[in-house]
Amino acid sequence: MKKERTYTEKIHLWGAVWSVAALLVLFSVPFIFSVHYNAFPEIKTLLKALSTVIAVYWTTAIIEVVTYTPMLGAGGTYLSFLSGNITNLKLPCAMNAMERANVRANSEEGEVISTISIAASSITTTVIIAVGVLLFAPVLPKILAEGSVIKPAFEYVVPALFGALGASYFAKHWKISILPIAVGIIIYIFSPSMAVGTMIFITIVVSILGALGMYKAKIIK
Amino acid sequence: MDFKTGTLMYCLAFGVIIFVIIQSVFFMVKAWKRGKEIGIEKEKMKQTVISSVLFTIAPAVSILATVLALASALGIVLPWIRLSVIGNLAYETVAAESAVGVFGSSLANEIKDVKQFSTIAWTMTIGSCFPLVLLPILCKKIHKATQKMTSKSSSSNALGDILGAAAFIGIIAAFISRAVAGTPSDGPSAGFMSVSVLLSAMIFTIALDYLCRKKNLTKLEPFVLPIAMFGAMGIAVLFTQTLPAGITEFTWR
Numbered sequence: 001m002k003k004e005r006t007y008t009e010k011i012h013l014w015g016a017v018w019s020v021a022a023l024l025v026l027f028s029v030p031f032i033f034s035v036h037y038n039a040f041p042e043i044k045t046l047l048k049a050l051s052t053v054i055a056v057y058w059t060t061a062i063i064e065v066v067t068y069t070p071m072l073g074a075g076g077t078y079l080s081f082l083s084g085n086i087t088n089l090k091l092p093c094a095m096n097a098m099e100r101a102n103v104r105a106n107s108e109e110g111e112v113i114s115t116i117s118i119a120a121s122s123i124t125t126t127v128i129i130a131v132g133v134l135l136f137a138p139v140l141p142k143i144l145a146e147g148s149v150i151k152p153a154f155e156y157v158v159p160a161l162f163g164a165l166g167a168s169y170f171a172k173h174w175k176i177s178i179l180p181i182a183v184g185i186i187i188y189i190f191s192p193s194m195a196v197g198t199m200i201f202i203t204i205v206v207s208i209l210g211a212l213g214m215y216k217a218k219i220i221k
Numbered sequence: 222m223d224f225k226t227g228t229l230m231y232c233l234a235f236g237v238i239i240f241v242i243i244q245s246v247f248f249m250v251k252a253w254k255r256g257k258e259i260g261i262e263k264e265k266m267k268q269t270v271i272s273s274v275l276f277t278i279a280p281a282v283s284i285l286a287t288v289l290a291l292a293s294a295l296g297i298v299l300p301w302i303r304l305s306v307i308g309n310l311a312y313e314t315v316a317a318e319s320a321v322g323v324f325g326s327s328l329a330n331e332i333k334d335v336k337q338f339s340t341i342a343w344t345m346t347i348g349s350c351f352p353l354v355l356l357p358i359l360c361k362k363i364h365k366a367t368q369k370m371t372s373k374s375s376s377s378n379a380l381g382d383i384l385g386a387a388a389f390i391g392i393i394a395a396f397i398s399r400a401v402a403g404t405p406s407d408g409p410s411a412g413f414m415s416v417s418v419l420l421s422a423m424i425f426t427i428a429l430d431y432l433c434r435k436k437n438l439t440k441l442e443p444f445v446l447p448i449a450m451f452g453a454m455g456i457a458v459l460f461t462q463t464l465p466a467g468i469t470e471f472t473w474r
Contacts (some may be wrong), residue, residue, distance in 0.1 A: 002373055003362055007255050007282075008364070010251075010307040012360065012361040012364070014247070014248075014251070015356065015357070015360060016357035016360075016425070018244050018247075019353045019356045020353075020357065021240075021355075022240070022244070022276070022306065022307075022353050023353045023354070024349060024354070025236065025237060025240045025306070026237075026306055026307070026346055026349075026350055027346060027350070028233070028236075028345050029233050029237065029302055029341060029342065029346065030230070030342040030343045031231070031234070032233060033229065033338075033339060033342060034284060034339050034343075035228050035417075037224060037339070039335045039336045039338075039341035039421060040334075040338040040339065041336060041339050041343050042340075042424040042426060045323055045324075045340055046340055046344065048323050049319055049322075049323040049340060049341075049343055049344040050347055050348065052319045052345070053315075053316050053319050053320075053344055053347075054348060055346035055459060056315075057312060057316070057348050057349065057351065058351045059353045061351040061355060062355065064352065065352055065355045065356065065359055065360070065363070066359070066363060067358050067388075068372070069359070069360055069364060069367070069383070069438070070363060070364070070367040070385075070388070071344065071364040071388060071389065074298060074360060074361075074364050075248050075251070075252055077249070077356065077364075078360065079244065079245060079248050081247070081307065081352040081353065081356055082241065082244060082306065082307065083241055083305070083306065083307070083352070084305075084306060084308040084309050084349075085280070085284060085304075085308065085309050086309070087309075087392065087396075088280055088283075088309070089277065089280040089281070089284075091229075092276075093273050093276050093277060093335065093391065095389050095392075096272070096273075096276060096446050097269045097272060097273055100268075100269075100272060100442055100446075101265050101268075101444055101446075104382060105384065105385050106227025106367060106368060106385060108255075108259055108273065108383065109256075109261055109285075110268075111252075111255075112252045112253075112255050112256040112259070112261060112365070113256075113261070113265075113269050114280070115248050115249065115251075115271040115391050116249055116251035116252050116253060116266055116269050116270060116273075117243075117269050117270075117272075117273040118248075118254070118255070118273075119245040119246070119248050119249035119274045120245075120249065120269070120270045120273040120277070121241075121245070121274070121276070122241060122245040122273050122307070122341040123242055123245045123249075124243075124273070124274045124277040124278065124281060125277055125280075125284065126238055126241050126242055126245075126279065126305050126344060126348055127242075128277075128281040128282065128284075128285060128286050129281065129284060129301060129305055130238055130301075130305075131278060132285040132288070132289075132400075133285070133288060133297055133298075133301045137289065137292070137297055144286050146287065149458060149461075149462065152414070152457040152460075152461040152469075153279075153454035153457050153458050154282060154283050154286055154454070155370060155408055155441065155457070156408070156409070156414060156418040156453070156454060156457045157279050157280055157282075157283045157407055157454065158396060158400070158405070159396070159397075159400040159415050159416075159418045159419040159422065159453070160279070160419075160421075160449075160450045160451075160453035160454050160457075161279070161280065161396075161397035161421045161422070161450055162393050162397055162400070162417050162422075163316070163397070163400075163418065163419040163420065163421070163423045163424070163426075163449075163453060164422040164425065164426045164445075164446050164449035164450045164453065165311045165378070165393055165426075165446065166393045166394075166397055166422075166423060167422065167423035167426035167430075167449070168426055168430065168445075168446075169386070169389060169390055170390075170423075170454070171427065171430070172386075173386050173387075175260070176383070176387050176390055177390050178356055180390060180391050180394035180395075181394045181397055181398055183394075183398075184394050184395055184397070184398025184402075185398040185401050185402045188399060188401070188402035188411075189402050190352045192402065192403050192404040192410075192411075192474045193403070193404045194407070195406070196395055196396065196399055196403075196405065197396040199398070199399065199403075200391065200392050200395040202394075202395075203391040203394040203395040203398070204387075204388050204391030204392060205391070206391065207387040207388065207390050207391035207393075207394060208358075208384055208388055208391065209388075210387070211383050211384060211387035212380075212384065212387075213285040215380055216312075217381055218244075218352075220383060221250050
């Protein structure tokens with residue numbers, strides 16, 4: 001028991017150190033560029049550009065940290081937020097890995113599997129983007145251009161990913177699944193361009209409340 | 222040489238990428254060692270790595286497509302850096318657009334002024350950095366609170382497991398309902414194709430899961446999701462090539 005706490009404590013310590021280091025690395029990019037070209041932005045212009053971006057994305061960041069941390073485990077959370085693309089890649093990847101390995105998200109096994117899965121995914125993403133940029137940058141725009149044969153495959157990555165992931169979950173938990181999907185569809189009928197980040201928040205709350213209600217009514221065990 | 226794709230930018234990109242890879246390797250090694258200590262089979266962890274790598278390929282190519290889409294205005298290196306750290310498909314485009322908009326321009330035009338470019342780089346960085354500020358403060362607290370709740374509920378009939386599954390389902394439900402009835406900012410609107418791809422992915426997964434169970438193909442299990450995903454993407458290509466445009470381009474949003 002003591003050992004378990006030690007590992008989690010260590011993860012939090014490493015995570016904090018890596019997050020601060022990541023902030024430094026992140027800011028070194030515009031800073032070194034600005035110093036090198038003597039081109040620091042004017043504060044007024046920067047603030048104007050930031051006004052919309054911060055209002056939307058800093059709020060989203062708070063919601064994302066609170067929502068995803070319990071699902072990804074400690075190590076998975078620190079890694080995911082550094083390498084980004086959480087909803088469309090890291091989270092589904094970790095969810096799938098934990099489901100297939102038959103481990104619970106909030107167990108120590110879940111923590112280990114989630115971290116390994118997200119680390120593997122981060123390395124793969126970084127390598128694919130780097131190789132793509134360095135080797136295929138001249139060719140890729142043609143491959144992914146309007147009218148190319150394989151363009152539709154990449155236009156529909158998101159439904160393909162969540163359809164496949166959804167099938168495993170819905171088969172196991174179909175009673176819980178009906179309500180959040182129905183609510184999501186109804187909201188999209190009236191507000192079709194709602195940001196998926198906002199929708200995620202709504203459907204998670206609906207899904208949890210629905211599951212809680214069904215559990216209390218003994219519809220699910 | 223263009224400042225957007227000069228040696229300095231490439232050096233910065235390599236620095237960032239090496240940092241991300243080292244961090245990932247660090248956490249993977251720690252988790253792997255811990256996994257061994259608590260008795261998770263090596264084979265299970267190996268399969269996790271393989272299935273996660275396969276799972277990542279298609280979404281990573283989509284991210285690469287965003288890098289290329291932003292490259293015409295910002296050069297290839299800044300979008301590459303931004304989408305390798307914290308970056309997000311939907312976020313980076315919007316952040317870049319807001320910054321370019323301040324100069325009365327759009328992402329359709331190449332940025333040629335070094336100061337404008339610097340402003341965009343700062344905007345994208347400051348906009349996306351907030352989770353890294355929050356994590357050292359909040360992650361431990363949230364994690365502890367979750368564990369407390371879960372340990373309490375596991376004693377009362379595994380309610381924790383149900384709520385965990387419900388939260389996962391909530392996320393999946395958001396994307397599925399968007400494919401059925403929404404108009405995403407980063408893809409085609411809901412219609413014949415989005416629903417066909419969605420259903421194909423579901424059918425492939427159910428069929429492959431059934432096959433794994435019936436024939437006891439445990440080795441195939443980690444690959445079910447990547448295969449189903451690629452299969453559904455293949456359906457998108459097949460339908461676009463074989464069905465009339467009136468059907469494949471049909472959207473109800």
